[in-house]
Amino acid sequence: MGRLDGKVCVITGAGGGMGREAAIVFSGEGAKVCVADVDGALAEETVSSCPGEAMAFAVDVADEAGVAAMYAAVAERFGGIDVLYNNAGISPGDDASVLDTSVEAWQRVQDVNTKGVFLCCKHGIPYLLERGGGSVINVASFVALMGAATSQISYTASKGAVLAMSRELGVQFARQGVRVNALCPGPVETPLLLAIYGDDPAAFARRQVHWPTGRLGKPREIVNAALFLASDESSFVNAATFVVDGGITAAYVTPE
Secondary structure, eight states: OOTTTTOEEEETTTTSHHHHHHHHHHHHTTOEEEEEESSHHHHHHHHHHOSSOEEEEEOOTTOHHHHHHHHHHHHHHHSOOOEEEEOOOOOOTTOOOTTTOOHHHHHHHHIIIIIHHHHHHHHHHHHHHHTTOEEEEEEOOGGGTSOOSSOOHHHHHHHHHHHHHHHHHHHHHGGGTEEEEEEEEOSBOOHHHHHHHTTOHHHHHHHHTTOTTSSOBOHHHHHHHHHHHHSGGGTTOOSOEEEESTTGGGOSSOOO
16 A cells, blocks of 8 residues: 555656655555656656656646646546645756846746746646546745845845745635645755755855754655655645755754
């Protein structure tokens, strides 16, 4: 018996990183999984690694027609939808201080990280309501809870928006059986983060000193939390800020 037996899960941004890990784990726990990504080839690669039934779907989460078509295709293929794992997000290098970030760079991040979650909830939640309930996992971030002098202003703002949106949706749909939670990872060893710090060891070291564990999280460590939120084990967890960060948001002085 898997922890997600009988559930249909749609995971965005599943072509790599935490999304790919989630697709593999969820599939192994008995879920039928839609692996959604803007890069269809990467989505297909993830599907090939899934131990259970999975389908790939190429979608830009900022495109409303594409998002609506994705959910329709999943419902037709698998008979319904139970879990939305809204994981897709970007953090480009030109998102910097508020003094330096262009309007175009700001908007590019908002379109994917904020509008994308909005559209996935707008078009995905009706399918959960048809099933009598379900779980929505919106990936926010620890940066929605803290301030940083080395800012990525649009990314930070977008994750704060996801956090607030998740609380409101969790309250709105609770009595219809739909739980909505914001998953807030700390710094995680993903291609996105490694690309940011890979060429700048000094920037990495500056941040590392603030991590109580002294290390990045592993994708599986975040996915384990998402697995709990997707399963019926978390039936009383709703509108929560679910922080999985190795203690960084609690830290004042870290071990030497």
